[in-house]
Amino acid sequence: MDEKPQADPEPDVNISGGVAGGGELAPFEVADIxxxxxRVVARLGELYWEKTYGGRDAFECLVRTILSQNTSDVASQPAHDALLERYADGDADLVNALADADHDELAETISGAGLYNQKSKMIRGAAAWVREEFGSEAAFDAFVTDEDPNAVRETLLEVHGxxxxxxxxxxxxxxGQPGVFPVDTHVHRIARRLGIAPAEADHEGVREALEGxxxxxxxxxxxxxxxQFGREYCTARAPACLEDPDACPMADxxxxVGVYPETGEFVDPAEAPES
Structure with missing residues (x-):
């Protein structure tokens, strides 16, 4: 498809790295969907951005994602920046620096991300695992990029945190693996509200439905x-359609599912009565 200017550039305060994280126009044809x-995802792309991902440092991405657990990007991004400032010193290998880091010092460094004691333990453990299993950031990066995605996923899931x-x-x-659709709380909520995943599905069920x-x-x-749509329109407590049925660009x-503009009420999709 022809490249078009993005109406709303991807925020840099984002697990993907936003505009600074790179990315190229995603190759797809609407007629083939x-x-x-x-079609829902194509509309979301029209609203925001249509890009492929990949190429970020795998270990740094792992650390960044651990920091993002149970908190917002706005809170976890400064913690990530502080961690890099303290532990990514010049040519020093971040894996070694974090594997050998003092627990309390690391916890203090990332305290803005919340659950900092747990996350300090997770990050130090992940770093020690990467060093023991792969020897370096570069070798871990090659594993994530070059090996079978299913094998990589199963291996990563064995790591604490x-x-x-x-x-x-x-x-x-x-x-940069195609066909991977991570499911966080926003995706879990919205996919079921939209009706493109089963209302009773857990996070893994939503992932399987979307990837399929x-x-x-x-x-x-x-x-x-x-x-981004979940942050701007379909929030957990105030979906835009409750205020104005025409306010949501995905209304049609x-x-x-579970949202009732006529009464101003909403429930979790799994609790919505079958129509």
Missing amino acids: GTRAG VGPKTADCVLLFAG AIPPEMCGFGHTAMI LCDQ
Whole structure:
């Protein structure tokens, strides 16, 4: 498709790195999209950005994603920056620096991200694992980029503190793997509200539904654009359609599962009565 200017450039305060994180125009043809979920993601791309991901340092991406757990990008980004400032000194290998880091010092450095004692332990453990299993950041990066994505995912899930979303973010933003759709709280909520994933699905169920229905080259920006949509329009407590049925740019593609504009009420999609 022809490149077009992005109406809303991807924020830099974002697990993907935003505009600073790179990315190229995602190759897809709207006419080839045969699923409703694919059409939803195409609309989100029109609203925000249509790009592929990949090429970020795999270990730094792993650390950044651990920092983002249970907190916002606005809170975790400064913690990430502070960590790099303290531990990525010149040509020093970040893996070695964090594997040998003092727990309390690291916890203080990343305190702005919340749950800092837990995250300090997770990060130090992940660094020690990378050093023991791969020997260096470069070798870990090659593993994430070159090996079978399913094998990489299963390996990452064995690491303490690495859940499905964290593993998938490393595969997407570092490995550049197509067909990977990480599911965070925004994606879990919105995909079910829209009706493109089963209302009762857990995070893994939503991931499986989206990855099975959306063209692989669209999954990356589907993830980031859906998060942005969740921040701007379909928030957890104030979906835009409750204030004004015409306020949401996805209204014509949304099943509004669990959202009732006529009464101003909403429930979790899993609790919505079947129509």
